[in-house]
Amino acid sequence: MRLLTILIILFTGINTSYANCQLPRTLEGKTILLRVDGTYTPNNPMADSVQELKFKKHSYQVTILNTGITASGTYRYEYFDPKLARLSVREGKGKKLSLYSETFVCETNRVGYFIFSQTQGPIKPDIRQNTGVYIIE
Amino acid sequence: MQKLSVLLILLFSPCLWAKVCDAPKTLNGLTLIFTVNEKYGHYSPDPIGVLQTSFTKQNFTTNIIQNNYHFIGKYTYQHLGSGLAKLTARQLLGPKVIRYSMTLVCISPRLGYYIYSQIEGPRLPNVRQNTGQYMIRDSVKL
Numbered sequence: 001m002r003l004l005t006i007l008i009i010l011f012t013g014i015n016t017s018y019a020n021c022q023l024p025r026t027l028e029g030k031t032i033l034l035r036v037d038g039t040y041t042p043n044n045p046m047a048d049s050v051q052e053l054k055f056k057k058h059s060y061q062v063t064i065l066n067t068g069i070t071a072s073g074t075y076r077y078e079y080f081d082p083k084l085a086r087l088s089v090r091e092g093k094g095k096k097l098s099l100y101s102e103t104f105v106c107e108t109n110r111v112g113y114f115i116f117s118q119t120q121g122p123i124k125p126d127i128r129q130n131t132g133v134y135i136i137e
Numbered sequence: 138m139q140k141l142s143v144l145l146i147l148l149f150s151p152c153l154w155a156k157v158c159d160a161p162k163t164l165n166g167l168t169l170i171f172t173v174n175e176k177y178g179h180y181s182p183d184p185i186g187v188l189q190t191s192f193t194k195q196n197f198t199t200n201i202i203q204n205n206y207h208f209i210g211k212y213t214y215q216h217l218g219s220g221l222a223k224l225t226a227r228q229l230l231g232p233k234v235i236r237y238s239m240t241l242v243c244i245s246p247r248l249g250y251y252i253y254s255q256i257e258g259p260r261l262p263n264v265r266q267n268t269g270q271y272m273i274r275d276s277v278k279l
Contacts, residue, residue: 037174037268080217083254084240103221105240105252105266113252113266115242117220119157127157129242129250131174131268 021106022082024136027055027075034102034114036132043128062091073098082106096122104134111135158243160222161273164192164214168274171239171251173267189274199228210235220249233259239271247273 024030034051038044050065061072073091080086083106091098100118107113117129161167171188190199192212199208210228217223224239236257243249254266 080221080223083238084217084223086221101242103240103242103252105238105254107254107264107266113254113268115240115250115252115268117242117244117250127244129244131250131252 020082021108021112023079023085023104023106023112025079027060027077027087028057030055031137033135033137034116034132035135036116036130038130043125044130045123046130060089071098092122098122102134109136158220158245158249160216160220160241160243160249162216164197164212164224165194166275167192170272170274171269172271173253173269197226230259235259241271 032053032055034053036044036046036049036051038047040047046064048066052063052065054061054063055075058074059072060075061070063070071091073089075087075089078086078088084104086101086103088101089098091100098118098121100116100121103115103117105112105114112134113131114134115129115131118127120126168189168191171190173186173188187202188199189202190197195211195213197210197212199210200206208228208230210226212224212226215223215225220243222241224241226235226237226239228235228237234257235255237253237255240252240254241249242251249271250268251271252266252268255264257263
């Protein structure tokens, strides 16, 4: 009986808290870590990397933690519902300009999956996608 | 002040956030192929590889191509604009129910990645996520 109670609390508890996960309303002041899935291919040149994004009100800085390379840009954050949001960025300038989005779907309040979708960038091909896990610190 | 306004207009102007594709406006009448990225793991107990789903107005049938299993369910679909859409599904597995969403991000009119996000299911962990690619199978004009 006690075991049953523990199991009920355990699983209903987990279920409820996870099912009700929430993404932040704003990214200002937040730090997000992105871990890119997959193995290296020309379409997934950042495979296995871990990137750190630090957000101010309209701008952000990204550091590829594997290499220490940094870039910065301006961003727009769209909050569609508690579990779905999208970050669209303009990163770098001139020939190094990147335009891409990261679509976030939460699993808990701290973690979830993202889809990276690029339309322009210095590392070719311009148009490519990949996925990975994000962690909000 | 003027400089700030110009900056803000530029920042929020949609033309700056390039768009080369769009997700389907509706799934009614479409057949989609979903490939699953993950290898077998605690959070990915069904690394089946390839699923095919056919949609009518409110219902869908999913077919696991290699073993011909069929699942049926009901769905709602939100086209959120700029290449983004969200499918919310309630799938029946015999008497059991699986509830999940699939967020679609296009890269071409036919192709893109999705995030599968399950919140209820008969097997634990019933709350889990994985990713993969979707493609539209039909030769219909999109």
